[in-house]
Amino acid sequence: xxxLIMLKRKKIALIISFFMLLLVSGTYLWYFMTKKTYxxxxxxxxxxxxxxxxxxxxxxxxxxxWYPPQKTDSDYQEKVQMLAKRDNVFMTESYAKLSELNPQxxxxxxxxxxxxxxxxxxxxxxxxxxxxxxxxxxxxKNDYSALQTPISCQDIVNNDWWLKDGNGHIVxxxxxxxxxxxxxxxxxxxxxxFLQGVLDRLNGKDYDGxxxxxxxxxxxxxxxxxxxxxxPMPEExxxxxxxxxxxxxxxxxxxxxGLHNAGYxxxxxxxxxxxxxxxxxxxxxxxxxxxxxxxxxIYEQGAIDWWSSxxxxxxxxxxxxxxxxxxxxxxxxxxxxxxxxxxSVDDSDPLRAQKQKLSLAMYYIGLPQSEELRQKxxxxxxxxxxxxxxPSWDFYIxxxxxxxxxxxxxxxxxxxxxxxLVLMNYESKESIPYVLDRTYVDEEGVEFSGTxxxxxxxxxxxxxxxxxxxxxxxxxxxxxxxxxxxxxxxTAEPNATVKVYxxxxxxxxxxxxxxEGKWNVTVNQSLSVGEHSLYVTSSLDTISxxxxxxxxxxxxNDSETxxxxxxxxxxxxxxxxxxxxxxxxxxxxxxxxxLKQKNIRQIPKMGINHFLxxxxxxxxxxxxxxx
Numbered sequence: 001x002x003x004l005i006m007l008k009r010k011k012i013a014l015i016i017s018f019f020m021l022l023l024v025s026g027t028y029l030w031y032f033m034t035k036k037t038y039x040x041x042x043x044x045x046x047x048x049x050x051x052x053x054x055x056x057x058x059x060x061x062x063x064x065x066w067y068p069p070q071k072t073d074s075d076y077q078e079k080v081q082m083l084a085k086r087d088n089v090f091m092t093e094s095y096a097k098l099s100e101l102n103p104q105x106x107x108x109x110x111x112x113x114x115x116x117x118x119x120x121x122x123x124x125x126x127x128x129x130x131x132x133x134x135x136x137x138x139x140x141k142n143d144y145s146a147l148q149t150p151i152s153c154q155d156i157v158n159n160d161w162w163l164k165d166g167n168g169h170i171v172x173x174x175x176x177x178x179x180x181x182x183x184x185x186x187x188x189x190x191x192x193x194f195l196q197g198v199l200d201r202l203n204g205k206d207y208d209g210x211x212x213x214x215x216x217x218x219x220x221x222x223x224x225x226x227x228x229x230x231x232p233m234p235e236e237x238x239x240x241x242x243x244x245x246x247x248x249x250x251x252x253x254x255x256x257x258g259l260h261n262a263g264y265x266x267x268x269x270x271x272x273x274x275x276x277x278x279x280x281x282x283x284x285x286x287x288x289x290x291x292x293x294x295x296x297x298i299y300e301q302g303a304i305d306w307w308s309s310x311x312x313x314x315x316x317x318x319x320x321x322x323x324x325x326x327x328x329x330x331x332x333x334x335x336x337x338x339x340x341x342x343x344s345v346d347d348s349d350p351l352r353a354q355k356q357k358l359s360l361a362m363y364y365i366g367l368p369q370s371e372e373l374r375q376k377x378x379x380x381x382x383x384x385x386x387x388x389x390x391p392s393w394d395f396y397i398x399x400x401x402x403x404x405x406x407x408x409x410x411x412x413x414x415x416x417x418x419x420x421l422v423l424m425n426y427e428s429k430e431s432i433p434y435v436l437d438r439t440y441v442d443e444e445g446v447e448f449s450g451t452x453x454x455x456x457x458x459x460x461x462x463x464x465x466x467x468x469x470x471x472x473x474x475x476x477x478x479x480x481x482x483x484x485x486x487x488x489x490x491t492a493e494p495n496a497t498v499k500v501y502x503x504x505x506x507x508x509x510x511x512x513x514x515x516e517g518k519w520n521v522t523v524n525q526s527l528s529v530g531e532h533s534l535y536v537t538s539s540l541d542t543i544s545x546x547x548x549x550x551x552x553x554x555x556x557n558d559s560e561t562x563x564x565x566x567x568x569x570x571x572x573x574x575x576x577x578x579x580x581x582x583x584x585x586x587x588x589x590x591x592x593x594x595l596k597q598k599n600i601r602q603i604p605k606m607g608i609n610h611f612l613x614x615x616x617x618x619x620x621x622x623x624x625x626x627x
Contacts, residue, residue, distance in 0.1 A: 055542055057397050057417065058363065059378040061088040061337050063269075063298060064344035066385045068099035079387050084109035088337065088378050090116045090211050093201070094127065094146040103206040116267060118211040119198060121251075122163070123173065124149045124156055125180045134179065149183070150197030151190075161187050165223060166232030174225055182222055186236070186247025194251075195258045202264075209265030211298070215272075217286040219243035244286060256293040267337065268294040274332035275324050296335030296376070299325065303362040303426075303459075304342030304355050315342050315355060316457060319411030322362060322426050326404065326413070329366025335376040338363050343381045354457065356381065360392060361459025364422040365413045369400045395443040397422070397463050398541055407432070412454075419543055420463040425454040439465040466493045466545035467517065469536040476553035481529045489520045492538040493545055504532045513538065527555045 062083060068091075069079035080099075083089060084106050096102060096117075103115040124131075129146040130153040132138025140153035156162065162170045163182040173180040185191065198210065216222050218240045223230040237243040256266055271294055272287035279287070291297065300306075303322060304315045329336060340359045343352065363379045382388050397420025404415040411426040414434065421440055425432050431453050439449040440462035448462060469492035479486060492498050492513040500509045500521050505528075511521040532555060536548040 055396050056393060057399065058367070058393065059087040059375070060085070060393060061090070061339070061378045061380040062086050062382065062387065063090060063300075063337055063339035063380050064341060064385060065382045065387050066092075066095070067387075068095040068101075069387060070098050071100060081109065082389050083387050084113060085389070086113065086380070088114050088116065090118050092118050092146070092148050094129070094148065097146045103208070107206075114208040115206075116209045116211045117202060117205075117207045118148070118213060120149050120214045121212050121255075122183050122185050122214045122216055123180045124151075124153065124183060127179065128153070130154070136181075147201070150201050151193050155193060156183065159187065159189060159193075161190050163222070164234055165226070166234050169231065171222055171226065174227075184236075184247065185251040186243070191251045191254045195255045198255075198259065199262060207264075209267060209295070210259060211267045211269055212271075212294075213269045215268055215270055215290060217244050217248050217290060249289065252290065252293055265296070266294045267296040267298060267335065269298040270300050271297050273297065273299055273325070274328040274334070276328075277320065277324050291334065294334070296337065297332065298337040298339050299328070300339050300341045302338050302340040302342070303359040304340055307342050307345040315349075315351075316428065319426050319428075322411060323406075326362065326366040329363070329377065330368050330403070333373070336378075338377070338379045340381040344385055356390065357392070357461070358424065358426075358457055358459035360390075361422050361424040361461055362426075364397075364417075364461065365404045365415050365424055367400050369403065374399070392443050392461065395461060395463065396542060397461060419541055420461065422462070423454055423460040425456060425458045427456050429456055431455045441465050463543065464540075466496065466538065466540055466543060467491075468546045469493075469496075469498060469519075469538045469548045471534060471536055471548065471551045473551065476534070476551060479527065479553060479555050481526055481555050481557055484526050485522055485524050486527065487520060487522045488534065489518070490536060490548075491517045492519055492536070493517060493540050496538040496540045496545065498536060498538045500534065500536050502527070502532055502534050504528075504530075529555055529557050
């Protein structure tokens with residue numbers, strides 16, 4: 001009986017010991033796994049997609065987007081959002097009517113957007129709502145809901161305001177396949193009716209300004225469109241001087257002055273680029289007059305020739321023309337919209353993607369360094385006259401860091417941006433090598449370094465790959481637990497924002513690298529005895545560098561009663577930028593998010609102490625078992 005009782009006691013003791021083992025082992029394993037001393041394993045940090053970047057290196061407009069989104073479109077909302085992402089938007093009355101959009105709607109989507117209405121200065125088109133039939137055979141009708149010329153068809157007919165050549169024929173625009181007829185701006189009453197028509201039609205509609213098309217300071221330019229030989233000049237204007245002095249100049253003076261007095265901003269489509277090496281002195285004078293009457297100019301031709309050109313189907317322009325255009329973009333004091341007419345229509349061109357890239361590269365080459373002028377520039381292309389979005393517009397390369405550099409005797413330009421580099425080869429036959437000063441990446445994530453070769457008619461838009469930050473390991477030695485001020489130093493991308501993470505506390509401190517890429521940061525608190533881990537990230541504007549390596553260091557015990565430092569060179573002595581230290585509350589709030597954002601997985605450090613107490617517990621169980 002006694003043996004049976006002793007056997008039961010041993011069984012009970014074994015069961016109790018087993019649970020004691022689980023309890024003690026679990027407690028100490030939990031303690032050491034949650035202790036704040038870690039080594040870390042870093043996985044590659046995924047780059048933010050370019051479409052998600054909060055900044056763009058250019059302002060955008062929608063010139064040549066003649067086909068509006070309509071509510072019957074399945075993607076209507078998407079198109080409207082795409083339109084509202086622009087900085088400048090133009091609409092005709094027909095566009096506004098069909099899209100059911102107005103300035104108030106677009107500004108509710110983008111409070112910074114500027115919305116313009118477009119009118120023609122010297123023409124009437126048969127797609128306007130008050131024209132009966134497209135072939136002009138039906139005369140006029142009483143529908144004034146969508147005009148592109150602010151004078152009604154009936155008023156034009158009643159006052160005989162059509163422009164007629166020396167044969168008495170109404171002058172038509174053959175580019176528009178006969179759909180557009182020209183108007184005589186010098187006829188009595190025309191300029192007064194035009195100004196009043198604009199003011200009446202825009203009253204209360206909240207447009208920021210007006211874009212005017214069809215600038216014709218030379219009557220011979222219009223007549224040359226009729227064919228070869230052109231028809232004779234009309235009796236009223238036997239010379240271009242007569243047209244300019246008696247019709248065009250008085251009309252432009254009256255209308256533009258009246259609209260400026262009413263508070264409207266005026267943009268002239270093809271009213272005259274700033275720099276043109278070609279052209280007579282007379283043209284330069286007339287161009288200067290037109291420019292004096294507007295607030296901005298649309299350069300309707302960029303790096304590619306007009307879509308309507310029959311003499312240059314390839315679309316490539318002369319290198320001298322491109323050089324003039326770049327110089328105009330750089331220096332024009334007016335607002336400038338670069339509108340690539342040559343890319344607006346034909347979607348069957350196998351070179352479209354190449355031309356699109358070249359066009360944007362040319363715009364970047366011509367982008368001024370001056371912030372004041374840069375805010376006056378905007379760029380735009382559309383696809384087949386419909387609203388579209390080019391992902392390369394979201395590829396952020398910062399702002400111009402220098403003036404463009406043109407290769408001697410070559411139509412080849414390079415230009416550095418704060419975050420990137422733009423290259424353009426506009427040579428017709430020659431491929432040109434270029435030596436990169438560092439590693440770059442394009443919008444598709446392809447890296448480039450060393451010497452690259454640009455074929456003829458090629459543009460490249462590249463972004464820097466930021467340098468991986470490092471830590472000066474000498475700053476990680478000799479650190480005592482009694483120190484209340486500890487300095488760390490290292491290198492990163494010049495002028496980058498640098499963040500230093502000490503995982504075991506946790507601590508986050510921020511500083512800036514200097515122009516040579518040196519950084520220094522001071523942590524104004526002591527660290528506990530034991531092993532710690534430190535790593536660094538850096539960013540320049542919106543671009544992040546790779547995460548640094550993980551650096552481990554030891555904080556040792558110190559019996560000193562006076563606080564000290566880890567004997568590092570101070571920021572002032574090292575000629576480094578001022579240090580910003582993050583307070584403890586901010587450190588605690590940011591710590592958990594930091595590791596998630598950087599995809600850093602924490603792994604607990606296991607040592608002999610982690611197993612000591614579980615082993616003692618196991619020995620206790622064995623002893624009890626033999627009792």
